[in-house]
Amino acid sequence: MEAMKAKVGERVIKACMCVIALISVAVLLTVVGYIFFYGMHAISPGFLLKSPDYTALDRGGILPQIIGSLCLLGVCLLFAVPLGIASGIYLAEYATENVITKSVRFFVECLAGIPSIVIGLFGLIFLVYYLGFGPSLLSGGLALGFMILPWTVRASEEAIKAVPDSYREASLALGASKWQTVRGVVLKSAYPGIITGILLGAGKAIGEAAVILLTTGGLVTYLPHSLLDDVGALPVYIYMVLTVVPASRAVAESYAFGASLVLISIFMLISVFAMSLRNRYVRRMSVIRG
Amino acid sequence: MNALEHVRDVKFEFKRMGLGKEKIIEKLLLISALASILIVFFIIAFMLKESIPALALGWDFLFGMRWQPSHNQFGILPIVVTTFVVGLGALVIAAGIGIPTAIYLAEFSPAWLRNVIKPSVEMLVGIPSVVLGFFGLMVLVVFIRDSFGGYGECILAGWIILAIMTLPHVISISEDSIRAVPVSYREASLALGATQLETIRRVVLPNARSGILASLILGMGNAVGETMAVLMVIGNPEIPWIPHSVLEPVRVLTSTIVLEYSYVVWGSMHQHALFAIGVVLFVIVSILNLVTTVAVKGRFGITTVIKGVWKQ
Numbered sequence: 190m191e192a193m194k195a196k197v198g199e200r201v202i203k204a205c206m207c208v209i210a211l212i213s214v215a216v217l218l219t220v221v222g223y224i225f226f227y228g229m230h231a232i233s234p235g236f237l238l239k240s241p242d243y244t245a246l247d248r249g250g251i252l253p254q255i256i257g258s259l260c261l262l263g264v265c266l267l268f269a270v271p272l273g274i275a276s277g278i279y280l281a282e283y284a285t286e287n288v289i290t291k292s293v294r295f296f297v298e299c300l301a302g303i304p305s306i307v308i309g310l311f312g313l314i315f316l317v318y319y320l321g322f323g324p325s326l327l328s329g330g331l332a333l334g335f336m337i338l339p340w341t342v343r344a345s346e347e348a349i350k351a352v353p354d355s356y357r358e359a360s361l362a363l364g365a366s367k368w369q370t371v372r373g374v375v376l377k378s379a380y381p382g383i384i385t386g387i388l389l390g391a392g393k394a395i396g397e398a399a400v401i402l403l404t405t406g407g408l409v410t411y412l413p414h415s416l417l418d419d420v421g422a423l424p425v426y427i428y429m430v431l432t433v434v435p436a437s438r439a440v441a442e443s444y445a446f447g448a449s450l451v452l453i454s455i456f457m458l459i460s461v462f463a464m465s466l467r468n469r470y471v472r473r474m475s476v477i478r479g
Numbered sequence: 480m481n482a483l484e485h486v487r488d489v490k491f492e493f494k495r496m497g498l499g500k501e502k503i504i505e506k507l508l509l510i511s512a513l514a515s516i517l518i519v520f521f522i523i524a525f526m527l528k529e530s531i532p533a534l535a536l537g538w539d540f541l542f543g544m545r546w547q548p549s550h551n552q553f554g555i556l557p558i559v560v561t562t563f564v565v566g567l568g569a570l571v572i573a574a575g576i577g578i579p580t581a582i583y584l585a586e587f588s589p590a591w592l593r594n595v596i597k598p599s600v601e602m603l604v605g606i607p608s609v610v611l612g613f614f615g616l617m618v619l620v621v622f623i624r625d626s627f628g629g630y631g632e633c634i635l636a637g638w639i640i641l642a643i644m645t646l647p648h649v650i651s652i653s654e655d656s657i658r659a660v661p662v663s664y665r666e667a668s669l670a671l672g673a674t675q676l677e678t679i680r681r682v683v684l685p686n687a688r689s690g691i692l693a694s695l696i697l698g699m700g701n702a703v704g705e706t707m708a709v710l711m712v713i714g715n716p717e718i719p720w721i722p723h724s725v726l727e728p729v730r731v732l733t734s735t736i737v738l739e740y741s742y743v744v745w746g747s748m749h750q751h752a753l754f755a756i757g758v759v760l761f762v763i764v765s766i767l768n769l770v771t772t773v774a775v776k777g778r779f780g781i782t783t784v785i786k787g788v789w790k791q
Contacts, residue, residue: 199676206583207592212576213650214599216643220606220614275511283505284512296516302768303522303761304704306733310757311522313740314529335518342515368504396607399706399733403740424609428707431613442617449610460605464598 221453228450231443237451240410241426246436251448253412257326257420258395258455260413261405264330265337265394270387273341274376277383280342281349282371301339308336309403317404327416328404336400337390344386348379381470388463392456398424408433423452523761530755532748540755546719548739553752555759557719561729562763564722565634565709566702569641573698576642577649578691584650585657586679604647612711615640620712629726632714637729640708645698652697656690657683693771700767703732704760710734732760 239250276293284290312332322328352375360370376383401422407429409421427445434441533540533553543554580600584593616632619639624631660683668678684691714728715738722729730738736753743750 195674199674202676203583203587206579206587209576210580210583210588210592210596213580213603213646214596216646217599217603217606220611220643223614223618224610272511272514275508276515279505279508279512283508289509289513293512293516296519298768298772299765300515300519300522302700302764303519304706304733304764306704306706306736307522307526307757307761310736310740310754311525314754315521315525319525335522338515338518342512366501368501392605396605396610398607398609399737402737407741424607424707427609427613428711431616431711445613449607449613452607453610456605456607457602460602464601 224446224449224453227443227446228453231447232450236444236447241408241421243408243410243434246430246434246444247440249410251423251426251444251451253409254421254423254426254448255451256412257409258422258424258452260326260420261329261333261401261422262391262395264326264416265333266387266391268331268334269338269341269390273338273387274345274383276342277345277349278371278376280346282367282375297339297342300335301343305336305397306399306403308332309400311335312400312404322417324404324406324419325417326405326413326420329401329420329422330416332400332404333394333397336397337394340390340393341383341387344389345379345383348382348386349375351382352378381466381473385463385467385470388459388466392459392463395459396424396452396456398422398428401425402428423448423455427452526754526758526761530751530758533751533755534758540752541759546735548743548749548752551748553748555732555752555756557721558730558732558735558756559759560721561634561719562703562731562733565637565641565713565729565731566699568634568638568725569645569702570695570699572638572642573645573649574695577646577694577698578653580650581653581657581691582679582684585654586675586683600647600650603643608644608705608708609711611640611643612708615708615712623726627726630714630728632712632728634713634722634725634727634729636712637709637731638725640712641702641705644705644708645702648701649694649698652694653687653691656687656694659690660686696767696771700764700771703767704764706733706737710737732756 236250237255238252239248240253241251242249276297280290280293284293309332312328312335316322316328316331317324322331356374356378357370360374361367365373402425405422405425406419407421407425409419411418413420427448430436430441430445430448436444536543536553540553540555541559542556543552544556545552545554546558580596584596588596615636619636620631622631623629623633623636627635664682664686665678668682669675673681709731710733713731713734715730715734716728719730719735736756739749740753743753
């Protein structure tokens with residue numbers, strides 16, 4: 190009888206835990222579903238293809254913001270990816286455990302921990318004012334790059350470390366030099382892992398508002414033509430429409446829903462791509478390792 | 480012929496100095512690796528340089544009770560206190576949901592359910608914070624205003640939104656540390672006649688404690704540094720005070736920076752004070768990160784997240 194009771198108790202507790210575990214799924218579905226439901230009403234060809242009109246919000250669209258967000262992401266990746274992969278290669282292939290590598294790892298960790306708003310302030314004082322880039326595509330992209338650099342460094346390092354040593358030994362035994370081995374063999378088998386890490390960073394960068402808010406201009410109505418042009422971004426647009434832009438509440442909300450939907454869709458595309466790539470990569474690695 | 484010989488000489492010269500192609504590449508890679516260190520130093524240097532006049536106010540800045548830039552009063556204590564109140568409350572909620580979820584995922588969950596929950600948790604971490612804040616503004620704030628009264632934009636709304644944002648970190652790191660407890664421990668306990676739940680409570684959780692604690696401290700760091708989502712739901716009154724109830728509108732460190740940087744007079748004490756708030760944030764978050772690293776004698780944070788990604 191006692192044992193029966195204990196068993197029933199265990200079942201109840203397990204069921205409770207299962208329900209709690211499903212809360213995260215429920216929250217995700219609610220948020221995404223809510224944004225999709227209301228966002229769909231706002232989306233129209235005009236909304237996607239016109240420039241915003243801040244005096245009469247319902248006559249404009251969000252094209253410069255969509256393009257701007259993608260441009261910012263591009264600049265950010267152009268900065269963070271080569272630097273991140275090079276650092277990853279050094280840490281995984283060349284470095285011996287010493288003070289330099291330990292401090293590189295420590296500072297990468299440190300950079301990853303810096304709140305985005307502080308990176309935004311740094312971008313404002315260093316890129317916008319000190320280097321004189323002004324509120325521009327270059328400032329915003331570089332500041333985002335500082336933010337995701339740790340992701341690209343660590344992702345590259347881990348992916349490169351996961352390549353089996355036998356690959357390197359085979360290449361070296363054939364007479365290839367160290368760099369030839371790294372470029373031709375190691376990077377070739379590590380690249381899906383590296384790309385997954387980069388995509389995770391890109392997903393973070395595309396939704397980041399605080400950094401871009403401080404390093405770009407805000408209410409932008411045109412497409413950027415050069416690196417030093419001001420640029421609009423979706424997260425900033427959502428914030429601005431809700432707080433600064435004079436418009437009726439209903440219009441502002443519906444436009445914010447539309448922009449949120451576009452932003453979430455871009456993010457989802459990036460992360461679904463990253464996850465499928467990851468799954469393929471993990472499967473391949475497990476085949477290699479047996 | 481002469482030119483060719485010259486090239487050969489130069490090449491030889493490089494080799495003699497240890498600057499063959501391989502060496503040059505290695506040096507270049509090293510320089511890129513050092514870039515991260517350089518960036519962190521630049522951030523620290525520039526933030527300090529801009530904030531020294533405000534930090535020089537000393538106690539009046541850190542423990543001043545009144546933040547009113549128009550009257551030249553820059554006391555951030557009420558803002559710091561509310562930042563911790565908001566962060567801690569969010570953490571309690573995140574722990575209450577996250578730890579049982581982690582236990583369930585690590586110990587009980589059938590594979591198919593795990594394949595539903597795990598990706599959802601990963602997606603949740605990436606929902607743009609401004610979108611989450613917008614959702615909070617439209618749904619949570621309205622709900623709180625209708626059912627509890629008050630402005631709706633309040634500490635409670637901030638707690639819930641921040642809990643959603645920290646939950647994924649708590650779940651994934653806790654789950655990893657629970658999984659890291661050796662199976663033999665569980666088998667020994669089960670063989671002694673303990674039930675599954677007793678085993679978890681008496682054997683698994685005590686062994687996974689440091690990892691779970693680390694996930695909570697890291698979650699706290701994330702909650703304190705979070706900007707947009709929390710900014711949109713907590714109200715941000717003109718003059719901050721130390722709140723007495725969870726339904727009062729408040730301000731946190733991050734929201735103060737975003738709200739005031741746009742109209743600040745460049746070079747004024749107000750601007751220095753905003754950068755000093757950034758320094759305070761930086762220090763708080765770094766201490767939290769350092770505590771985790773030291774407490775669990777391992778690397779947590781981004782490394783764990785990235786390693787967790789491969790472990791799927």
